[in-house]
Every structure is written in structure tokens, then in C-alpha cells.
Amino acid sequence: MVLERIELFLLDMDGTFYLGDSLLPGALDFVETVRNQKKRFLFLTNNSSKDNKQYVAKLRRLGVNVELDDVFTSGEATAIFTKQRYGSARVFIIGTQSLVQTFEDHGHTVTKTDPQVVILGYDTQINYEKLSLGCLFIRKGLDYIATHPDINCPSPEGPLPDAGSFIALIEKSTGRKPDFVVGKPNPLMLQMIVQKTGVRPEHIAMVGDRLYTDMEFANRSGILSILVLSGETDSQDLEKVERKPDIVLQNIGELALLLKR
Numbered sequence: 085m086v087l088e089r090i091e092l093f094l095l096d097m098d099g100t101f102y103l104g105d106s107l108l109p110g111a112l113d114f115v116e117t118v119r120n121q122k123k124r125f126l127f128l129t130n131n132s133s134k135d136n137k138q139y140v141a142k143l144r145r146l147g148v149n150v151e152l153d154d155v156f157t158s159g160e161a162t163a164i165f166t167k168q169r170y171g172s173a174r175v176f177i178i179g180t181q182s183l184v185q186t187f188e189d190h191g192h193t194v195t196k197t198d199p200q201v202v203i204l205g206y207d208t209q210i211n212y213e214k215l216s217l218g219c220l221f222i223r224k225g226l227d228y229i230a231t232h233p234d235i236n237c238p239s240p241e242g243p244l245p246d247a248g249s250f251i252a253l254i255e256k257s258t259g260r261k262p263d264f265v266v267g268k269p270n271p272l273m274l275q276m277i278v279q280k281t282g283v284r285p286e287h288i289a290m291v292g293d294r295l296y297t298d299m300e301f302a303n304r305s306g307i308l309s310i311l312v313l314s315g316e317t318d319s320q321d322l323e324k325v326e327r328k329p330d331i332v333l334q335n336i337g338e339l340a341l342l343l344k345r
């Protein structure tokens with residue numbers, strides 16, 4: 085079976101592992117099974133409004149024992165990408181305080197005066213000053229990097245405007261799109277994961293609930309794609325896409341059962 089060669093499971097969180105504040109069926113069984121089989125998992129999220137510490141706190145609250153190294157966010161990936169491309173840079177950030185902290189932790193200087201690069205994340209603390217300054221810098225021609233492209237973020241009340249919606253607003257004002265969008269589906273994150281974990285792509289699978297980020301990321305990265313129907317995608321959406329995921333399951337619990345077979 086194709087799953088036998090997988091050593092590392094990349095896990096989307098919302099809609100795949102939990103929904104809002106509840107674990108999805110079989111989530112704990114999956115974690116236990118993967119650990120028993122001496123395989124690994126890494127939570128991979130595009131949501132750059134929170135950092136590793138906040139995700140680890142949430143997962144622990146839900147009863148999942150994880151460490152900081154078990155979570156990789158598009159915010160951290162963007163801080164690493166910025167470092168690779170510019171070295172320690174002076175950055176202007178439209179993002180949350182935790183994204184600012186992530187950049188500082190990676191040796192960048194966050195500034196409103198004379199930045200080299202503009203970074204856009206999922207800013208749940210956005211205000212007019214950040215938006216206007218960011219647009220002025222982008223209009224001047226500074227490099228402009230977004231952490232991820234998601235248009236909406238799921239919430240119990242319904243979809244909320246995410247980084248992709250801010251990208252659209254900035255494009256309307258300045259006429260510019262980001263020079264780079266780092267998060268899923270960009271295969272950049274896979275290169276970083278290979279470096280971080282030492283696991284080769286043929287031994288990595290992506291488990292997620294979204295076709296245009298999670299499954300597209302797997303396709304572009306050339307890794308095994310596993311779609312779960314516990315989140316955004318239903319079987320009708322699936323019929324419409326040309327390239328079907330390698331494996332389609334109702335939820336992550338089914339994946340645990342397959343692994344135990």
C-alpha cells in the first residue's frame with residue numbers, strides 16, 4: 085500500500101484535525117497511531133495571525149500533546165524566506181503582534197521608517213494606519229510579500245476576510261499584486277520542511293480539506309495528496325476538479341484505521 089512509504093504526514097488544522105474548538109473524529113487515534121508506528125506529523129497552516137506557541141497551546145487544550153517543532157505556519161515560512169532572500173531585513177508588517185514577534189525572532193527589524201520589504205499576513209488587528217503606510221510603501225516599489233493567499237478564514241459564524249481579501253484591497257489601491265506568496269500552495273514550504281525534517285518528498289504526504297491550497301500544494305510539490313471531507317470540500321466539489329487527490333477519506337480517523345490495517 086502506498087501509505088507504507090509515508091514517514092511524515094503534513095496536517096492541515098482547521099477542517100482536517102479540528103473544527104473551531106472541537107477535534108474531528110479520530111484525530112487523537114491518528115496521533116497515537118502515527119507515533120506508535122514511529123512515523124511523524126507536522127501541523128502545517130496558512131493562518132499567519134497566530135504563531136507556534138498559540139497553536140501548541142490550543143492543541144494541548146484539546147488534549148493533543150505537541151511541541152513547538154510540531155507546528156509550521158506560513159508566517160514562520162515567510163520569515164525564513166525573507167532571510168534567505170534578503171538576509172536580516174528591515175520589514176514593514178501588516179500583520180498581528182505574533183507575526184511581528186516571529187520576524188524579530190528570525191533576526192529581522194520591524195520598522196515603519198525606511199523598510200526594504202512589505203510583509204502582509206492575516207492581520208486580525210488591522211487598522212487604517214497599517215493599511216495606508218503599507219500601500220504607500222508598495223506604491224513606491226518596495227518588494228511585497230504575502231504569507232498566504234486564502235481569501236476567507238473559516239469561523240463558526242461563517243467565512244471571515246483573510247489575507248487574500250487584503251491582497252485584493254491593496255491591488256485595488258496600488259495596482260500591485262504580491263511579488264511572492266509563500267504559504268500553501270507554493271511548494272517553497274515543502275523545501276523548507278525537507279530541510280527542517282530531513283525527510284525526502286517521496287516519504288511525505290499532505291492531509292487537508294481544501295482543494296486549492298492543501299491538495300494543490302501536494303500536486304505542485306509532488307507529494308502524496310490525502311483529502312478529508314470533514315471540512316470545506318464535499319463530494320460535489322471533488323467531481324468538478326480535473327486532478328483528483330490520491331486518497332479521499334471522510335475524516336482523519338479513517339486514515340488512522342488505514343494505517344493500522
Ligand SMILES: [Mg+2]
Nearest residue numbers: 096098099293
Ligand atoms: Mg483547512
